[in-house]
Amino acid sequence: MLSYRHAFHAGNHADVLKHAVVIQMLRHLGLKDKSYWYIDTHAGAGVYSLTEGFATKNAEFETGIGRLWERDDLPPLLADYVDEVKALNPDGGLRFYPGSPYLAWRTMREQDRMRLFELHSTEIDVLRHNFRDAGRRAMIYDGDGFDGIKAILPPPPRRALVLIDPSYEDKRDYARTLTCVEESLKRFATGTYAVWYPIVTRMESQRFADQMKAIQPGNWLHASLTVKNPPTDGFGLFGSGMFVFNPPYTLQKALKASLPYLVDALGEDGNASFRLEHQG
Numbered sequence: 001m002l003s004y005r006h007a008f009h010a011g012n013h014a015d016v017l018k019h020a021v022v023i024q025m026l027r028h029l030g031l032k033d034k035s036y037w038y039i040d041t042h043a044g045a046g047v048y049s050l051t052e053g054f055a056t057k058n059a060e061f062e063t064g065i066g067r068l069w070e071r072d073d074l075p076p077l078l079a080d081y082v083d084e085v086k087a088l089n090p091d092g093g094l095r096f097y098p099g100s101p102y103l104a105w106r107t108m109r110e111q112d113r114m115r116l117f118e119l120h121s122t123e124i125d126v127l128r129h130n131f132r133d134a135g136r137r138a139m140i141y142d143g144d145g146f147d148g149i150k151a152i153l154p155p156p157p158r159r160a161l162v163l164i165d166p167s168y169e170d171k172r173d174y175a176r177t178l179t180c181v182e183e184s185l186k187r188f189a190t191g192t193y194a195v196w197y198p199i200v201t202r203m204e205s206q207r208f209a210d211q212m213k214a215i216q217p218g219n220w221l222h223a224s225l226t227v228k229n230p231p232t233d234g235f236g237l238f239g240s241g242m243f244v245f246n247p248p249y250t251l252q253k254a255l256k257a258s259l260p261y262l263v264d265a266l267g268e269d270g271n272a273s274f275r276l277e278h279q280g
Contacts, residue, residue, distance in 0.1 A: 010048035011061030011097040014240035020081040026107040028248035035111035036159040038104040041145025043116035045126040077254040114138040117145030154188035165196035174204040199239030221247040228268040
């Protein structure tokens with residue numbers, strides 16, 4: 001939806017899970033010399049201020065990245081993630097938060113490429129500014145990533161991570177995401193597709209993981225983190241999930257070590273929990 005601004009939620013518990021997973025998968029792609037593409041269907045602004053503007057309204061980062069910022073006992077997956085956030089804050093204070101495009105840019109090598117889609121008219125202007133010196137390594141498309149991705153699959157190197165993470169404020173995004181994954185797998189069956197989704201009381205959210213499983217009978221991983229009881233009024237985010245098609249073999253082990261830690265570190269009540277499923 002054009003009203004959605006991710007800055008309100010930058011660095012919250014959902015971002016912690018999503019971005020830790022994204023970094024892990026990009027690291028794996030970078031182990032081979034051959035180039036890869038990073039494709040983001042809903043890129044946002046790329047970088048967010050945590051000291052002014054939208055992020056200060058609810059300060060959701062304080063219960064996300066803020067709780068990990070000074071920990072010295074982080075599992076490797078989370079330590080890598082926090083190190084990348086700290087790289088954007090070299091003075092040691094938590095002032096800026098990197099979105100997925102910035103984290104991907106930090107991880108990419110000279111031979112790798114990034115393709116970003118953003119529909120929000122203000123967000124894309126900020127995104128373009130943030131990547132103004134990237135040249136053709138980072139191409140930014142003004143439009144709907146659900147539709148735009150069709151024209152760039154399969155990517156020339158036949159290696160890619162595709163992140164699909166709409167806001168889901170419009171309930172139609174659930175169905176559009178499912179269709180996007182199905183059609184993308186037909187075009188590029190060997191790509192890695194990471195789908196982020198919110199855990200809310202809405203019916204579409206509650207059945208979403210099972211619908212994802214039905215798309216491809218094998219070679220998927222599903223990780224979710226719930227930080228508190230569902231809100232009594234039925235509104236609000238109380239967890240999130242990452243569903244990955246064709247995941248790297250290292251991801252399950254890394255998450256198995258990290259998800260219990262996140263329950264303890266980010267949990268807000270006794271209902272905090274995680275779920276980790278894998279079908280080879």
